[in-house]
Amino acid sequence: MVVPDSEDNVFYPPIDLQQDAHVPNFNSYLELYKKSIESPEAFWKDVADEFFWKKPATGPILQYNFDVTKGNIFVKCLEGAKTNICYNVLDRHVKDGNLGDKVAYYWEGNSPDHHSEITYNQLLSQVCRCANVLKKMGVQKGDRVSIYLPMVPELVYSMLACARIGAVHSVVFAGFSSESLCERIVDAQSSVLITADGVYRGEKLINLKQIVDEALEKCKERGCSSVTKCLVVKHQALRTKSGAACNKLQTPWDPSCDVFWDDAMRDSSDQCEPEWMDSEDPLFILYTSGSTGKPKGVLHTVAGYLLYTYLTFKYVFDYRHGDVFWCTADIGWITGHSYITYGPLANGATSVLFEGIPTYPHVGRLWEIIQKYKVTKFYTAPTAIRLLMKYGREPLQKYDLSSLQILGSVGEPINPDAWLWYHSVVGQGQCPVVDTFWQTETGGHVLTPLPAATPLKPGSATFPFFGVEPTILNEHGEELEGEAEGYLVFRRPWPGIMRALYKNQERFENTYFKKFPGFYVTGDGCRRDKDGYYWITGRIDDMLNVSGHLLSTSEVEGALTEHPGVAEAAVVGRPHQVKGECLHCFVSLKGSTEFNHSLVQELKTLVREKIGPIATPDFIQNAPALPKTRSGKILRRILRQIARNDRDLGDLSTLADPKVVEQLFNQRNEGSA
Numbered sequence: 001m002v003v004p005d006s007e008d009n010v011f012y013p014p015i016d017l018q019q020d021a022h023v024p025n026f027n028s029y030l031e032l033y034k035k036s037i038e039s040p041e042a043f044w045k046d047v048a049d050e051f052f053w054k055k056p057a058t059g060p061i062l063q064y065n066f067d068v069t070k071g072n073i074f075v076k077c078l079e080g081a082k083t084n085i086c087y088n089v090l091d092r093h094v095k096d097g098n099l100g101d102k103v104a105y106y107w108e109g110n111s112p113d114h115h116s117e118i119t120y121n122q123l124l125s126q127v128c129r130c131a132n133v134l135k136k137m138g139v140q141k142g143d144r145v146s147i148y149l150p151m152v153p154e155l156v157y158s159m160l161a162c163a164r165i166g167a168v169h170s171v172v173f174a175g176f177s178s179e180s181l182c183e184r185i186v187d188a189q190s191s192v193l194i195t196a197d198g199v200y201r202g203e204k205l206i207n208l209k210q211i212v213d214e215a216l217e218k219c220k221e222r223g224c225s226s227v228t229k230c231l232v233v234k235h236q237a238l239r240t241k242s243g244a245a246c247n248k249l250q251t252p253w254d255p256s257c258d259v260f261w262d263d264a265m266r267d268s269s270d271q272c273e274p275e276w277m278d279s280e281d282p283l284f285i286l287y288t289s290g291s292t293g294k295p296k297g298v299l300h301t302v303a304g305y306l307l308y309t310y311l312t313f314k315y316v317f318d319y320r321h322g323d324v325f326w327c328t329a330d331i332g333w334i335t336g337h338s339y340i341t342y343g344p345l346a347n348g349a350t351s352v353l354f355e356g357i358p359t360y361p362h363v364g365r366l367w368e369i370i371q372k373y374k375v376t377k378f379y380t381a382p383t384a385i386r387l388l389m390k391y392g393r394e395p396l397q398k399y400d401l402s403s404l405q406i407l408g409s410v411g412e413p414i415n416p417d418a419w420l421w422y423h424s425v426v427g428q429g430q431c432p433v434v435d436t437f438w439q440t441e442t443g444g445h446v447l448t449p450l451p452a453a454t455p456l457k458p459g460s461a462t463f464p465f466f467g468v469e470p471t472i473l474n475e476h477g478e479e480l481e482g483e484a485e486g487y488l489v490f491r492r493p494w495p496g497i498m499r500a501l502y503k504n505q506e507r508f509e510n511t512y513f514k515k516f517p518g519f520y521v522t523g524d525g526c527r528r529d530k531d532g533y534y535w536i537t538g539r540i541d542d543m544l545n546v547s548g549h550l551l552s553t554s555e556v557e558g559a560l561t562e563h564p565g566v567a568e569a570a571v572v573g574r575p576h577q578v579k580g581e582c583l584h585c586f587v588s589l590k591g592s593t594e595f596n597h598s599l600v601q602e603l604k605t606l607v608r609e610k611i612g613p614i615a616t617p618d619f620i621q622n623a624p625a626l627p628k629t630r631s632g633k634i635l636r637r638i639l640r641q642i643a644r645n646d647r648d649l650g651d652l653s654t655l656a657d658p659k660v661v662e663q664l665f666n667q668r669n670e671g672s673a
Contacts, residue, residue: 010455021318021452029453029463036466043466044495047307048078052092054276055082064493067518073509075493076280077304084274085283085306086164089345090124091274100124103350106324106373107153110200110356112365114236118153120348123160126153126265128272130161133264137192137229141166141275144285146190146227148172148181148212150199151355154233154261155331156341158194163283163302166275170285170297173332174199176612178214180295184287185219187297187502189226194261196233197251202360213252230254233261279303285502286334288440289552296511297502298334298440305443306346308496312444312465313343316434317377317406318451324403326352327379327410328366333549334440335410339379343444358384364395371399378426379408383547385418385426386578393425401426406451409435411548412580413536419458437461437536439522441512443496446470447534460533467494470534472526477516480528487540488526489519544573545581549614553636556617559610560585560603565593570626570634574643576618583615584643586623586664595622619643622667625660642668 023029036043044061058080065074093099100121107116145162147169149155162169170188172181195212280301287295325344329335344351352373358366407427414435423433437447446468447461454462464470469491472480480486501508515521525537544551553571560569568588576582600620608616627638641649642664652658
């Protein structure tokens with residue numbers, strides 16, 4: 001790695017930020033990075049010393065094997081140590097740090113009329129009450145609890161309550177369908193499900209409890225009756241002034257299973273002794289789309305995840321005691337786990353917990369909230385930035401954004417135009433943009449700028465975080481030096497990396513380690529420029545990144561082919577001005593099935609029901625035939641070019657019938673629905 005010397009497209013951070021930053025300049029970054037790679041024991045021990053350990057570690061900080069030819073893949077951090085992550089993110093601040101009266105969260109609901117603040121004292125009290133409720137329901141250490149909630153405080157209470165008693169939480173994004181929820185419950189064999197009666201998204205009212213009941217019925221049809229209790233939150237937006245449930249929503253109810261949150265919490269004690277966990281005990285399962293279509297249950301463990309989310313939050317956002325941090329993600333994704341719940345709380349931070357959408361009730365909602373709470377560190381997705389760019393500068397000019405110090409980007413590579421607008425318009429040219437690359441599997445940032453230390457190139461994830469050692473390989477597994485483009489892999493683990501795929505070691509090893517033994521394979525392409533900066537070029541496998549959400553093409557194809565009129569389907573991504581990437585679906589129909597608007601709507605509805613609204617295709621194109629090799633393999637590379645209307649197709653010699661390509665171009669240009 002070299003100190004960048006190119007002035008082209010490099011933005012240097014504001015000088016005043018450097019004065020007391022945790023990492024004040026690039027040389028400081030290089031020194032710390034060198035220590036984290038050459039002396040990882042000493043580096044991570046310093047971080048571990050920040051926390052409470054019921055029992056110290058008896059083994060090395062990190063032990064691992066990344067080479068499938070040498071045995072099972074494993075990672076262990078602080079083996080032999082005992083601690084509790086809930087104790088470290090709450091009790092440690094309240095009892096030892098005198099932060100009990102500090103605000104942990106400002107909650108903003110879908111409507112500006114719904115808001116509240118939760119101090120660390122209140123958070124600890126509610127978490128303990130919820131933990132006791134779960135114990136009363138029979139939840140024990142190691143049991144799985146599924147959580148299907150909107151962005152309400154009860155979501156954080158539930159997660160931390162599980163962590164407190166040693167249960168494993170599985171948060172499912174509350175925009176997923178009943179089918180997707182069912183799949184995750186069945187795989188985890190959850191004993192309790194926590195949900196809400198309903199939620200507003202903008203002006204749309206969604207009956208969450210009805211979706212949950214449909215999911216539980218599907219579970220029973222598949223021979224899974226593991227859920228014995230369903231804990232139901234009455235959403236604040238659905239209550240009348242008297243506190244009764246709103247008549248707009250007829251909540252289905254099964255007295256043998258369903259329990260209202262308020263009723264269960266009313267007499268529950270606010271004292272709950274934490275369960276002391278081994279460092280490598282499971283903390284949570286979070287399901288992410290897999291290239292085979294079946295979601296992967298990514299498993300994170302207690303100690304390493306605590307260290308890594310704490311340190312990445314502290315350094316990447318240069319966290320200070322008086323900061324107000326706002327990550328706009330949903331906790332149903334890893335970004336919310338790491339940088340709304342665990343990372344900020346481990347640092348004793350104040351965060352904004354936002355339930356709404358950026359354009360409701362007006363397009364200035366985000367800027368209004370930044371002004372209201374004097375947000376200093378703001379973390380959002382390129383999709384949101386591109387959406388709000390469409391409305392220009394005027395909505396921002398109504399609000400005072402001068403409190404902002406650092407801007408962050410997450411979920412997908414940010415295009416330079418969006419980066420420049422974010423930097424110059426939102427940050428008024430005074431805020432560094434930390435464009436962070438990471439995955440559900442990595443637990444926290446792995447490639448990222450540090451705000452006072454890293455000269456910034458719009459669109460680049462820049463350099464590795466401490467303890468992370470990236471390299472670029474070609475198709476043959478050979479390491480590429482200097483300027484290069486190929487597969488992004490990592491040579492060694494860091495404390496927060498995933499430990500397994502739940503109940504599936506074989507898939508874990510095949511997905512991440514088999515292709516290039518000795519390396520963790522991200523599945524992303526990457527290039528490194530002459531200054532050593534890393535640029536993420538997109539997924540290499542059959543995955544799509546739509547609005548920052550990773551979707552499996554085979555999962556969508558599977559949903560489409562469930563329609564009785566569809567013989568075959570192929571799904572690829574095409575550029576989208578706001579989402580970054582959207583779904584372009586090619587469908588081959590059976591017999592006399594007619595391709596028309598009605599069929600297209602049926603197919604879109606089917607995908608929504610099977611996966612969720614985030615997977616709704618933008619384009620569905622009639623494909624009487626698909627481009628295939630002589631052996632019958634669909635050439636998705638060619639379909640991507642057709643979706644983009646790009647005729648630079650390269651070598652077509654392997655095609656069984658080259659005429660298919662021209663037919664599909666004509667179909668596309670005649671108009672796909």
